[in-house]
Amino acid sequence: MPTKPEATATAVASDSLFDVEELEVHYDLRGGSLARLFGRDTGVVRAVDGVSFQLRRGEVLGLVGESGSGKTTLGRALLGLVRPTSGAVRYHAGQGPVDIATSSNRELRGLRRELQMVFQDPNAALNPSMDIETAVGHPLKIHGIAKGAELRHRVADALERVGLAPAERYMSKYPSDLSGGQKQRAVLARAVILGPELLVADEPISMLDMSVRAKILELMLGLKADLGLTYVYITHDLASAKFFCDRVAIMYLGRIVEIGPTDEIFASPKHPYTKALLAAIPEPDPERMVPRDLPRGEIPDAAKPPMGCHFHPRCPEAVAQCGWESRDLRVLLEEHWTRRDPAAYEREGDLVGSLDKLDTPAKEATLGTGSSAAEVHQLLDRIRGEDPSEPLWSGVEEVVEGPDGVSVRFKAGVDPALRQSDGVEVACIHHPVSVTLEPARGDG
Numbered sequence: 223m224p225t226k227p228e229a230t231a232t233a234v235a236s237d238s239l240f241d242v243e244e245l246e247v248h249y250d251l252r253g254g255s256l257a258r259l260f261g262r263d264t265g266v267v268r269a270v271d272g273v274s275f276q277l278r279r280g281e282v283l284g285l286v287g288e289s290g291s292g293k294t295t296l297g298r299a300l301l302g303l304v305r306p307t308s309g310a311v312r313y314h315a316g317q318g319p320v321d322i323a324t325s326s327n328r329e330l331r332g333l334r335r336e337l338q339m340v341f342q343d344p345n346a347a348l349n350p351s352m353d354i355e356t357a358v359g360h361p362l363k364i365h366g367i368a369k370g371a372e373l374r375h376r377v378a379d380a381l382e383r384v385g386l387a388p389a390e391r392y393m394s395k396y397p398s399d400l401s402g403g404q405k406q407r408a409v410l411a412r413a414v415i416l417g418p419e420l421l422v423a424d425e426p427i428s429m430l431d432m433s434v435r436a437k438i439l440e441l442m443l444g445l446k447a448d449l450g451l452t453y454v455y456i457t458h459d460l461a462s463a464k465f466f467c468d469r470v471a472i473m474y475l476g477r478i479v480e481i482g483p484t485d486e487i488f489a490s491p492k493h494p495y496t497k498a499l500l501a502a503i504p505e506p507d508p509e510r511m512v513p514r515d516l517p518r519g520e521i522p523d524a525a526k527p528p529m530g531c532h533f534h535p536r537c538p539e540a541v542a543q544c545g546w547e548s549r550d551l552r553v554l555l556e557e558h559w560t561r562r563d564p565a566a567y568e569r570e571g572d573l574v575g576s577l578d579k580l581d582t583p584a585k586e587a588t589l590g591t592g593s594s595a596a597e598v599h600q601l602l603d604r605i606r607g608e609d610p611s612e613p614l615w616s617g618v619e620e621v622v623e624g625p626d627g628v629s630v631r632f633k634a635g636v637d638p639a640l641r642q643s644d645g646v647e648v649a650c651i652h653h654p655v656s657v658t659l660e661p662a663r664g665d666g
């Protein structure tokens with residue numbers, strides 16, 4: 223990627239275009255055939271789970287995070303393309319503030335001109351049987367803004383703005399006549415032809431050849447400067463976010479875990495998840511963006527996010543207060559058994575009994591039976607002795623033998639909110655660095 227032009231680093235206006243407050247977008251799982259197939263027949267997916275941020279007029283804000291973290295859903299909620307479950311999406315329009323979250327469909331239709339979205343696949347965005355002039359001019363036509371020579375003139379102007387020049391050469395072409403990069407330029411021309419305020423660009427370069435990606439981002443920066451646009455840029459690709467964004471928001475399981483100036487986040491990441499993502503930067507395939515060095519690499523199910531801090535089961539910096547619970551104990555036991563021989567696994571598994579009851583998130587987990595309680599207790603002590611530094615143990619309040627088995631009771635956890643820390647906002651118990659924490663490691 224080329225170095226970031228001076229203009230974008232400094233041209234951040236301070237007034238806000240959007241104020242998003244405690245936004246939640248939950249998708250209902252009930253009734254879905256896929257959900258039933260996978261036995262997830264109850265509850266909701268918390269695609270966006272309590273997100274608050276300000277989008278400043280004229281900035282490029284990046285939304286970065288692994289697949290399923292809620293980036294697209296958040297982008298769609300800004301445009302009113304998905305109905306929030308709760309919270310506010312206050313858009314400071316020319317005619318005064320509007321809450322997109324509660325606007326009527328009629329009001330939203332009126333805002334369509336101002337709020338545009340560009341997706342990753344230009345092939346899906348362009349009708350193959352429509353020539354470029356018709357496609358790019360379509361928004362002007364449906365809004366009854368221009369027709370005839372005026373329409374043609376404005377389409378030509380938009381095409382030249384996006385580098386499809388001379389425009390006459392492209393107007394009569396069809397999408398199949400254009401390269402991927404040219405198609406995305408046409409899509410951008412159509413997105414800006416109505417003079418929008420905001421463009422949400424959802425992975426706009428990820429399907430394009432490597433050789434044209436930087437050129438499309440440079441074009442977008444040019445359009446932004448010329449037309450006074452504000453961008454939300456959704457990406458897996460940290461290198462492009464670093465080049466393109468004034469600020470970035472790191473998302474994990476429906477939440478923003480860190481947000482701040484791009485330079486600050488890249489120079490000094492604070493959230494353990496941000497650190498892991500940045501450690502993954504030199505991936506040959508940026509689409510994959512697999513964070514490095516994370517214990518228990520699986521991203522949890524957004525329908526049943528971990529208690530406390532959503533990131534705690536994977537967090538290399540987790541401590542006693544991070545939200546340890548029953549499901550963490552299941553993972554710990556299963557990991558323990560992968561290290562045991564089959565006979566030992568058989569014996570210990572019988573002793574502990576079914577782990578399925580640990581799948582219901584709870585601060586107390588009961589294992590074994592009344593008669594096996596003492597032995598299960600010993601087994602847990604042994605497992606703990608093998609790796610006393612495992613942070614889960616620091617989160618255990620007490621282990622008690624009872625008539626129904628052994629109860630493992632976990633300490634109350636903290637679900638950290640975004641807080642100011644050295645120029646960024648971060649949702650982690652370790653920030654700002656003033657709280658005294660119980661040590662997680664080496665405390666036996």
Ligand SMILES: Nc1ncnc2c1ncn2[C@@H]1O[C@H](COP(=O)(O)OP(=O)(O)OP(=O)(O)O)[C@@H](O)[C@H]1O
Binds near residue numbers: 250288289290294
């Ligand atoms: N229409 C829908 N119905 C049900 N669940 C959905 C729907 N759309 C998204 N989800 C779920 O919501 C969560 C967030 O999805 P979203 O597409 O916003 O993530 P993303 O960060 O954009 O992911 P990706 O990087 O793969 O595009 C995921 O768990 C996803 O499965």
Ligand SMILES: [Mg+2]
Binds near residue numbers: 293294295424
């Ligand atoms: Mg997406």
